[in-house]
Amino acid sequence: xxxxxxxxxxxxxxxxxxxxxxxxxxxxxxxxxxxxxxxxxxxxxxxxxxxxxxxxxxxxxxxxxxxxxxxxxxxxxxxxxxxxxxxxxxxxxxxxxxxxxxxxxxxxxxxxxxxxxxxxxxxxxxxxxxxxxxxxxxxxxxxxxxxxxxxxxxxxxxxxxxxxxxxxxxxxxxxxxxxxxxxxxxxxxxxxxxxxxxxxxxxxxxxxxxxxxxxxxxxxxxxxxxxxxxxxx
Amino acid sequence: xxxxxxxxxxxxxxxxxxxxxxxxxxxxxxxxxxxxxxxxxxxxxxxxxxxxxxxxxxxxxxxxxxxxxxxxxxxxxxxxxxxxxxxxxxxxxxxxxxxxxxxxxxxxxxxxxxxxxxxxxxxxxxxxxxxxxxxxxxxxxxxxxxxxxxxxxxxxxxxxxxxxxxxxxxxxxxxxxxxxxxxxxxxxxxxxxxxxxxxxxxxxxxxxxxxxxxxxxxxxxxxxxxxxxxxxxxxxxxxxxxxxxxxxxxxxxxxxxxxxxxxxxxxxxxxxxxxxxxxxxxxxxxxxxxxxxxxxxxxxxxxxxxxxxxxxxx
Numbered sequence: 001x002x003x004x005x006x007x008x009x010x011x012x013x014x015x016x017x018x019x020x021x022x023x024x025x026x027x028x029x030x031x032x033x034x035x036x037x038x039x040x041x042x043x044x045x046x047x048x049x050x051x052x053x054x055x056x057x058x059x060x061x062x063x064x065x066x067x068x069x070x071x072x073x074x075x076x077x078x079x080x081x082x083x084x085x086x087x088x089x090x091x092x093x094x095x096x097x098x099x100x101x102x103x104x105x106x107x108x109x110x111x112x113x114x115x116x117x118x119x120x121x122x123x124x125x126x127x128x129x130x131x132x133x134x135x136x137x138x139x140x141x142x143x144x145x146x147x148x149x150x151x152x153x154x155x156x157x158x159x160x161x162x163x164x165x166x167x168x169x170x171x172x173x174x175x176x177x178x179x180x181x182x183x184x185x186x187x188x189x190x191x192x193x194x195x196x197x198x199x200x201x202x203x204x205x206x207x208x209x210x211x212x213x214x215x216x217x218x219x220x221x222x223x224x225x226x227x228x229x230x231x232x233x
Numbered sequence: 234x235x236x237x238x239x240x241x242x243x244x245x246x247x248x249x250x251x252x253x254x255x256x257x258x259x260x261x262x263x264x265x266x267x268x269x270x271x272x273x274x275x276x277x278x279x280x281x282x283x284x285x286x287x288x289x290x291x292x293x294x295x296x297x298x299x300x301x302x303x304x305x306x307x308x309x310x311x312x313x314x315x316x317x318x319x320x321x322x323x324x325x326x327x328x329x330x331x332x333x334x335x336x337x338x339x340x341x342x343x344x345x346x347x348x349x350x351x352x353x354x355x356x357x358x359x360x361x362x363x364x365x366x367x368x369x370x371x372x373x374x375x376x377x378x379x380x381x382x383x384x385x386x387x388x389x390x391x392x393x394x395x396x397x398x399x400x401x402x403x404x405x406x407x408x409x410x411x412x413x414x415x416x417x418x419x420x421x422x423x424x425x426x427x428x429x430x431x432x433x434x435x436x437x438x439x440x441x442x443x444x445x446x447x448x449x450x451x452x453x454x455x456x457x458x459x460x461x462x463x464x465x466x467x468x469x470x471x472x473x474x475x476x477x478x479x480x481x482x483x484x485x486x487x488x489x490x491x492x493x494x495x496x497x498x499x500x501x502x503x504x505x506x507x508x509x510x511x512x513x514x515x516x517x518x519x520x521x522x523x524x525x526x527x528x529x530x531x532x533x534x535x536x537x538x539x540x541x542x543x544x545x546x547x
Contacts, residue, residue: 021304022346041445042452045462074456076449076463077298079334079409083419088412099300111455115299127290130259138495144530150266153528159262160287168360169290169310175356178306185301 007064020097027094029087030055036081036091042074048226049074051081051091058094067102069224073111107221109185109213116185119178124170127161185213243416247371247379254318254368255283256336258329259291260484261511265491267528268484271517272328272373278387278520279380283326288317294335299451304339311339312353312364320362325370328513330406330483336370337414372407374482374512375416378424384516385431392433393519397542399434400476401425402490404483405445425480425512432519434478441470446486453489461500464493468505477542479509487511494534508535508542518546 017024036051043049049071057066066072072095081091102108123129132146143149147157173179211217253276261268273283292314297307315336318325327333343350344366354363377384408419417424420443426436447464449456468490471479481487487509494505510518514527524543532539 023304023342041447041463042449042459044466045459074452074459076405076445076452078405078445078449080405080419080445083409083412092410096298096300100303103300111451112300114454115296115451116301118299119296119301123291123293123296128259128263129291129293129295130263132263136492136496138499139492139533143533146263146266146531149528149531152530153266153270153526155266155270159257161290162287165288165290168313168362169293171360172309172313172356173302173306175359176303176306176309178302181303181306182301 003062003065007062009061009063012061012063013058016097016101020093023090023093024097025088025090025093027055027058027089030059030089031087032056033086035084035086036089039080039084040076041078041080042076046071046074046228048223048228050225051075053225054098055089055091055094058098063101065224066098067105067107068219068221070221071223071225072098072102073108073221106217106219109216109218113185113213116182120182124173124179125166127166127169128159132158184215240416243414244375244379247375247416248324248369249379250281250324252282252284252323253326253371254321254323255285256292256314256318256325256327256332256370257285257289258327258332258484259295260488261328264488265484265511265528265531267514267517267526267531268328268487268511269513270526270528271511271522272326272513274522274526275513275517275520276326276373276376276380278522279377279383281326281376281380284321284323286317289314292329292332292335294331297335308339308343308349309353309356311336312343312357313360313362315340315366315368315370316357316362316364318368319365324368326373326376327370328373328484328511330372330404331485333370333372334406334410338410340366340370372415372482374407374425374428377428377512377516378416381428381431384428384520388432388519393521393546394429394432394434394515397434397477397545398437398475399429399515400437400439400471400474400479401429401442402446402479402481402486403443404481404486407482425482428512428516429480432516437474437476439470439474439476441467444470446481446489447493448485448489460489461493461497464489465497465501465503468494468497468503468507471507472505475506477508477538478515479507480512480515481509482512484511491532491534506535506538508532508539 034052037043075095077092079092118129122131151157293307293310296302403422408415444467447460449460453460491509497503517527
C-alpha cells in the first residue's frame with residue numbers, strides 16, 4: 001500500500017510496550033543478523049515474510065506498514081526465531097501483540113473470526129478446544145467412531161469435563177472480557193464438508209473476504225514487504 | 234547438542250515422584266486416545282502413577298494464540314488448571330508440546346509478576362481456588378528420558394524395537410520456546426534418538442528433520458496452501474528414507490503428519506505410507522502394553538505399513 005509520512009510514529013513502540021503487558025522484551029536490542037529469517041518455516045513458504053524487517057519497522061516507527069500487511073498473519077508461531085536469536089528477542093510474542101494492535105486498527109478480523117468458532121462452539125461450552133467432530137469425509141468413512149476407539153482402548157467413551165469446571169471457565173471468560181469480545185466479532189460459519197451443497201462449495205472456493213466482521217469494519221491487507229512470489233522490495 | 238553438563242543438570246532437576254498429575258490433551262483425548270493410554274500405562278510400568286480429574290479443561294493455548302482471548306483472559310484459566318495439581322500437591326505431566334509451553338510460559342510469567350498473580354488470585358478466589366505456583370510442568374518425553382535407566386533395565390533382554398527404522402520429529406513448542414528450560418538443544422536435539430536406541434530401534438536421518446510439521450498454528454485453518462506446501466516438503470523428505478515409524482512428541486504434529494498424507498494424496502496426487510506414532514505409544518509398545526490399548530485404529534496415515542509393523546508386537 002502507499003506509504004505516507006503521517007503513518008510513521010516515532011514513539012509507537014515506546015507507547016505500545018507497556019500495553020503489551022511485559023510479554024514483549026527489547027526489540028531495540030536487535031542486531032539485524034537475520035538468523036530469525038534464515039531458519040523461518042513461514043519465510044520458506046511465504047518469501048516476503050521477514051521477521052527482521054518487521055522488527056526494523058517496529059523500531060523505526062513504520063507502524064502502518066506492519067499492521068496493514070498480510071505478512072503479519074503468516075507467522076507459524078514455531079518459536080524458531082526466539083531459539084535462534086542471539087539477543088533472546090521473543091519474536092512470536094511480538095507477532096501476537098502486533099496482531100492485537102492490527103486488530104485495533106481494523107485489520108485482520110476475518111482471520112480471527114474463523115478461529116472464534118473454536119472458542120464459542122467448543123472451548124467455552126465443552127471445556128475442550130479440539131473436539132471429536134470430524135469434517136473430513138475420508139475420516140468419517142474409514143475410521144470407527146472415536147467413542148468406539150476409546151472404549152476398545154479401555155477409556156470412557158467420551159472425555160468428560162465437570163459442570164463445575166465449565167462454569168468456572170465461563171466465569172473467567174465473562175470477567176476478563178473475552179465473552180464481550182467474542183460477541184463483538186459475531187458468529188462464525190464453519191463449513192461442514194459432509195453437508196456440502198452448491199452454495200457452500202461456491203463460498204468455500206471463492207473465499208469471499210468480508211467487509212464487516214460482526215460490528216467491526218475490516219480493511220484490506222496488502223503484501224507490504226515485496227511481491228508474494230518473492231523478489232521486489 | 235546442549236553441552237553435556239547443562240543437559241545433565243536440567244535432566245537431574247526433573248523429579249521422579251511416585252505420583253503425578255496427568256494433564257489431558259484435547260487432541261490426544263479426542264483424536265488419538267492411544268497417546269494418553271500409552272503415557273499412563275508406560276509411566277506406570279516405570280513406577281510413576283498418574284492422577285487424573287474431570288475438573289481439568291483444555292489449556293486454552295489455542296484460543297489465545299488465535300487472538301480470540303487476550304492473555305488476560307487465558308492466564309486465569311491456566312492458573313485454574315495448575316491449581317488442580319497444587320491442591321493435590323503434585324507435579325504436572327503433559328503429553329503435548331502446546332500444553333507444555335503454554336502452561337510453563339504463563340506460570341513463569343505469573344510467578345515473576347506479583348501484581349498479575351494477585352489479580353488472578355482475586356478472580357480464582359471467587360470460585361474457591363488459588364494459584365501458588367508450586368507445581369512444575371514436565372513433558373512426558375523428558376520424563377521418559379529422566380527414567381531412562383529404569384527403561385533400559387526393562388527392555389535390556391528383549392530390545393523390542395530391534396530391526397525397526399525410526400525417524401524423529403520433535404515439533405516446535407517444546408524445544409524452541411523452551412530455549413532455556415527444555416532438556417535439549419533446539420537445533421540439534423538427540424534425546425528421542427537416545428530413547429529409540431535404548432529400545433533397540435535404528436535411527437534414520439532425513440533432510441527435513443528439524444522443520445516444523447506445517448500446522449503453523451492457525452495457518453492450517455486460515456492459509457491452507459501455505460500449510461500444505463510446508464507439510465508436503467516434510468513428508469516428501471520422510472518418504473525418501475521410508476521409516477517404519479515416525480515418532481513425534483506432540484499430538485498436534487501427529488494430527489498434521491498423519492492426516493495430511495490423505496489430504497495431499499487427494500489434492501496433489503501424492504503417495505505416502507508413513508505410520509506416525511507418539512513417543513508414549515512407542516515406549517508403551519516397547520514395554521509390552523497391548524496394541525489394543527494403544528488405539529492404533531485411530532491412525533489415518535501409513536495404515537498398510539503400520540499393519541505389518543504391528544505384527545512384530547502381537
